Amino acid sequence: MQSTQIGYFCRMESTKHVIIVGGGLSGICLAYWLRTQPISVTLLEASARLGGRIHTVEGPRSTPLELGATWFSDRHPSLLQLIDELELTSFPQVSEGVTLFQTKSFEPPQRFFVPASESPSFRLAGGTRALIQALAERLDPQSIHLNTSVTGIREDGPAVVVETADGRTYKADQAVVCLPPQLMGAQIEVTPALPPDTLALLPTVQTWMAGSIKFVLEYTRPFWRTEGYSGMLYSHAGIVVEMYDHTSADGQRYGFTGFLNSGAAAYSPELRQELVLRQLGDLFGPEALQPTAYFDKVWNDEFVLSGSPYFNRPHQNNGHPLLQQSYLNGKLFLGGTETATESPGYMEGAVISSRRLASVLCA
Ligand SMILES: Cc1cc2nc3c(=O)[nH]c(=O)nc-3n(C[C@H](O)[C@H](O)[C@H](O)COP(=O)(O)OP(=O)(O)OC[C@H]3O[C@@H](n4cnc5c(N)ncnc54)[C@H](O)[C@@H]3O)c2cc1C
Numbered sequence: 001m002q003s004t005q006i007g008y009f010c011r012m013e014s015t016k017h018v019i020i021v022g023g024g025l026s027g028i029c030l031a032y033w034l035r036t037q038p039i040s041v042t043l044l045e046a047s048a049r050l051g052g053r054i055h056t057v058e059g060p061r062s063t064p065l066e067l068g069a070t071w072f073s074d075r076h077p078s079l080l081q082l083i084d085e086l087e088l089t090s091f092p093q094v095s096e097g098v099t100l101f102q103t104k105s106f107e108p109p110q111r112f113f114v115p116a117s118e119s120p121s122f123r124l125a126g127g128t129r130a131l132i133q134a135l136a137e138r139l140d141p142q143s144i145h146l147n148t149s150v151t152g153i154r155e156d157g158p159a160v161v162v163e164t165a166d167g168r169t170y171k172a173d174q175a176v177v178c179l180p181p182q183l184m185g186a187q188i189e190v191t192p193a194l195p196p197d198t199l200a201l202l203p204t205v206q207t208w209m210a211g212s213i214k215f216v217l218e219y220t221r222p223f224w225r226t227e228g229y230s231g232m233l234y235s236h237a238g239i240v241v242e243m244y245d246h247t248s249a250d251g252q253r254y255g256f257t258g259f260l261n262s263g264a265a266a267y268s269p270e271l272r273q274e275l276v277l278r279q280l281g282d283l284f285g286p287e288a289l290q291p292t293a294y295f296d297k298v299w300n301d302e303f304v305l306s307g308s309p310y311f312n313r314p315h316q317n318n319g320h321p322l323l324q325q326s327y328l329n330g331k332l333f334l335g336g337t338e339t340a341t342e343s344p345g346y347m348e349g350a351v352i353s354s355r356r357l358a359s360v361l362c363a
Contacts, residue, residue: 015040016173017093018361019162021150021188024052025069025132025350026336027178029082031143032135033358042170043139044162046149047303050136054347055118056127059218059293063253064127067214067297069259069347071121073301075347078355083124086134094122094245097230098282105237109283114230126251128347150152154191155328162336176357178335181323186307187287190332198322199243203309205323205338210347213260215240215276215296222247223287231256238279239264255291256280265298272296302356318344326360333357 016040019266020027031041049055055068071093072079083090096116100109118290124130136144152163153175162170177184183201193199222245224231231245243258273294280288300303319341323334335357340349 006127009282014038017042017171018174019044019175019344020168020178020335021153021162022046022178022336023050023144023146023292024178024266024336025054025347026354027052027176028132028135028139029351029354030176030178030335030357031139033354034143034361035139037362039361041139041143042172042304044142044148044164044170047145050144050146050269051129051132053299053304054128054132056129057150057216057295059255059291061218061220061253061292061293062253063218063248063293064129064248065216065218065255065293065295066123066127066257067216068209068299070123072124072347074119076343076346078351079346079348082351083131085090086131088130088134089125089249090122090149091125091249092117093123094247095230095232097225097232097235098319099230099232102233102235102237102283107338109233109235112198116231116261119280120163126135131347137179150177150188150334152189153297153328153332155331160328160331165259174331174361176333176361178354180210180336180338181205181302181334182210182309182338183304183306184239184334184336187302190327192328194327198325198327201317201320203307204310204311204317206314206318206345207304207309207338208318209299209317211262211266211298211300212264212274212296213296214257215260215272215294216246216255216257217280217291218253218255218293219287219291220254221287229284232258233258233283235279239275240279253294253295258294265300269296277300318349324356 020043053068056064062121065211099112099114102109151166154161155249160175181202182205233243246255246257318338323339337349340353343349
């Protein structure tokens with residue numbers, strides 16, 4: 001693929017200071033676009049790691065295992081361009097083979113042969129964390145502050161003051177909040193207050209994948225392939241509702257990834273693991289019971305979900321016009337994938353929203 005660097009050309013003559021709140025793909029990508037501009041950036045991230053809903057872990061065999069964002073496709077041109085620019089490698093998701101479909105727990109699974117897809121989903125070699133690492137490596141490490149949870153943003157004359165949970169304050173010319181809008185509404189007090197229609201909107205902006213449960217397994221051998229299975233499973237009968245092969249890009253390290261029934265959030269991690277292995281043991285035989293690693297993640301912690309959101313459909317109010325405006329007299333902007341008008345909720349939306357904001361900040 002051809003790589004074209006995306007450039008931003010600021011009209012300002014003197015350096016301005018921008019605070020980015022949130023070190024997920026949107027926030028870190030925005031810092032990356034701004035790095036060559038006369039803009040100094042401070043990025044404040046509440047948790048102990050960058051990446052947000054991108055979260056790749058490893059088992060003892062060093063297999064990259066995705067607990068968060070995993071797949072993208074040729075419908076995600078901005079993300080593909082960024083992957084190219086960062087010289088990262090993508091590879092197709094394995095889908096060829098026998099897919100299993102469990103309709104009822106007391107009936108054998110249905111088996112379907114699925115050929116290799118003509119327009120496959122892709123994964124990133126090394127996991128989607130490779131994207132975060134590649135962006136972070138190009139930034140000044142001093143500009144990134146982890147374990148820094150923002151609780152307030154107030155206008156202070158020509159500046160904004162950003163307040164954190166541990167009582168620190170940061171002053172800047174402008175601030176960009178790259179959080180799910182729902183989370184921003186619940187966690188960050190803006191002074192003077194945001195307009196009533198914007199305040200009313202924030203809790204109704206659905207956060208993609210919040211509340212979902214992703215699991216990963218690592219194995220020493222792709223034992224399912226010897227029986228012709230693709231590793232794909234869809235189930236209405238067990239704790240695992242959806243599963244895919246999770247072999248690494250080099251084809252040498254093996255595993256599965258997928259989603260659990262959302263009711264399993266009430267179970268202990270040990271019980272979830274036991275139920276996952278029991279289901280896979282019944283379907284694929286005893287080798288499925290011997291993973292080298294099992295991890296899962298319930299995406300309902302304070303870094304993704306808060307308050308009492310009012311959602312009734314996926315992507316509800318994503319890309320809403322009120323999310324495109326500036327506030328505090330042009331000193332506060334909203335970012336994050338849910339603000340994107342195209343592909344909101346996805347990594348593509350995160351790249352699109354950060355590109356839009358980079359242009360706005362450079363104008
Ligand atoms: C289980 C799961 C599977 C997914 N699968 C896919 C997929 O296959 N393909 C795809 O394209 N997308 C997928 N996604 C969506 C994808 O992860 C997101 O679109 C993208 O990562 C969002 O990035 P973001 O920076 O906009 O938001 P986030 O990643 O949510 O980043 C927000 C950041 O803000 C931080 N933060 C929160 N509160 C504060 C605060 N008060 N102060 C400072 N920092 C704060 C958070 O810790 C976080 O790091 C998936 C998401 C999940 C959870």
